[in-house]
Amino acid sequence: MSILDRLLGRHAQTETRAATIENPTVPVSADNFMEFFGVDVGPLPSVSIDQALQVPAFASAVLFLSRSLANLPLHAYRETKDGAERLGGKVQKTLNEAPNAEWTSFSLRRYFWQQVFTVGRGLIWVEELGGSQFALWPLDAAKTTVARRNGKKTYTYEGKTYPADEVIDVPFMLRDDQLRVRGPVKLANDPLSVARAMARYAGGYFRGGGVPPLALTTGPLPAGADAMQRALRDQHGAIKAAVATGSHVFPVAPGYDLKEVGYDPSKGLLVDGWRFVIEEIARVLNMPPVFVGDLTHGTFTNTEQQDLHLVKHLLAQWAKALEEEVNLKVFKRSRTGRYAEHNLDAVTRGLLKDRIEAFARGIQTGQIMPDEARALENRPPDKSGAGAKLYIQGATVPLGAQPAKTTTKGGADDPGNPDQQPDA
Incomplete structure (x- = not known):
């Protein structure tokens, strides 16, 4: 015991320190560590x-x-x-x-x-x-x-x-x-x-x-329980009034602060x-x-x-x-x-332009008949019966099956035509 303690009449006290800071009442396992802080980690409902x-x-x-x-x-x-x-x-x-x-x-x-x-x-x-x-x-x-x-x-x-x-x-x-x-x-x-x-x-x-949870804190001077309750009631009333009137500003009780939590x-x-x-x-x-x-x-x-x-x-x-x-x-x-x-x-079906072009290509290559293309567009068949046939462009023929040229006398293909003679 020190001299100051003896003069002031203090009694000796023995300081006791814990060997560890762990609290045995608080679970720290990986399964329930977050639950201690209020976070639900169980299965979703x-x-x-x-x-x-x-x-x-x-x-x-x-x-x-x-x-x-x-x-x-x-x-x-x-x-x-x-x-x-x-x-x-x-x-x-x-x-x-x-x-x-x-x-x-x-x-x-x-x-x-x-x-x-x-x-x-x-x-x-x-x-x-x-x-x-x-x-x-x-x-x-x-x-x-x-x-x-x-x-x-x-x-x-x-x-x-x-x-x-x-x-x-x-x-x-x-x-x-x-x-x-x-x-x-x-x-x-x-x-x-x-x-x-x-x-x-x-x-x-x-x-x-649109107001997140807030905490009401006192200023430099502490406030009693009754004063804190009055300040809370005043603050709730101010926030509700601001919401009801659509105002973005509301007063804070003097000596208190609002903090977002x-x-x-x-x-x-x-x-x-x-x-x-x-x-x-x-x-x-x-x-x-x-x-x-x-x-x-x-x-x-x-x-x-x-x-x-x-x-x-x-x-x-x-x-x-x-x-x-x-x-x-x-x-x-x-x-x-x-x-x-x-x-x-x-x-x-796609766009109308794309459909018409696809139908035209199918008809010209002999893959579909005109009546079949009209049926896909919910249109009636050709009454003449020509739409129930397959068509192919005349310029497209198998290789080696080109038709022989026919010449007419005096025509453009006639060798005797003076227009076909070479210039002198």
């Missing part, structure tokens, strides 16, 4: 279909794909010795116009594809009406149980069981048991959950007038996060982001090429899946040369 459709990018993708595929004409054909012949009558009307007494072909197929890109499976019951007549009825895939009984697949909907050969089934992605499916909502659960979290954050931010959307990379979510949703559905409304990589020069990419790598594949199901379930395995096929020409 599961997103339902209704919640997923509240994300504008996903809803836009589902609407675009379902409408585009439903808009494709679906025709029935029969193979003949002269080539494919389009079927008419009730088969054509059922497939491409009115599948039953309640649904149009467009509305039924739009609902069907909406189920594929949300639930993960589209189902249509083929009702046999006798002979070659049939009707198509949509089933709610979310309420349909798919099972295998005695080795055969069955579909149970609203208490009725249908065999597999009566149900058109196009899954988004089959699971290992070949019965259940993986839908795009489940596959894109994390991006959709992030999108919903960003929407909630942005909504809360702008709902509060939150992040505004620009610092939180909200815009970049939204763009990333759009790209992830487009990636799950395998579609170009430009068709989900993201024009970051879309220009006037590559628009037509993106249309071709959409048809080649997306629409054509899903159209093929539905065609084969229709062929198997409607026309059966022994379909006697009958089959269904979508017409993709309407999507890849």
Whole structure:
């Protein structure tokens, strides 16, 4: 003990220091270190279909794909010795116009594809009406149980069981048991959950007038609890009044300061996060982001090429899946040369100038007949019958088959013509 301590009557105190600064009550493992600071590092919550459709990018993708595929004409054909012949009558009307007494072909197929890109499976019951007549009825895939009984697949909907050969089934992605499916909502659960979290954050931010979280601090002199509460109430009132009046300026209690402790959307990379979510949703559905409304990589020069990419790598594949199901379930395995096929020409038509030039080139090279070109433009055939023939330019002939020149007396090719004599 020092002399000063003895004079002041102080008692000796023993200083105790901890061997380590670690607090045993605070977890410092990699798993829960961030949780100590209030950051949730657990799995993202599961997103339902209704919640997923509240994300504008996903809803836009589902609407675009379902409408585009439903808009494709679906025709029935029969193979003949002269080539494919389009079927008419009730088969054509059922497939491409009115599948039953309640649904149009467009509305039924739009609902069907909406189920594929949300639930993960589209189902249509083929009702046999006798002979070659049939009707198509949509089933709610979310309420349909798919099972295998005695080795055969069955579909149970609203208490009725249908065999597999009566149900058109196009899954988004089959699971290992070949019965259940993986839908795009489940596959894109994390991006959709992030999108919903960003929407909630942005909504809360702008709902509060665009003011980030603030901290009210005192000046050089400390303030008591009651004074701090009064200052908080005054500050809340000032901010609310500024928001209500649209003012960008509000007073601060004397002797206090406001400091920002939150992040505004620009610092939180909200815009970049939204763009990333759009790209992830487009990636799950395998579609170009430009068709989900993201024009970051879309220009006037590559628009037509993106249309071709959409048809080649997306629409054509899903159209093929539905065609084969229709062929198997409607026309059966022994379909006697009958089959269904979508017409993709309407999507890849391009500009009028490009179409006319392509038709002219095809007609002049003998690849298509004029009536066939007119049919592609929904125009009637030539009544004279000349449009039902193949043509080729007269100047284009096989090598060595050029016609011999014919001369006429006194003509330009006549050697006796004085105009053909050389000058003296």
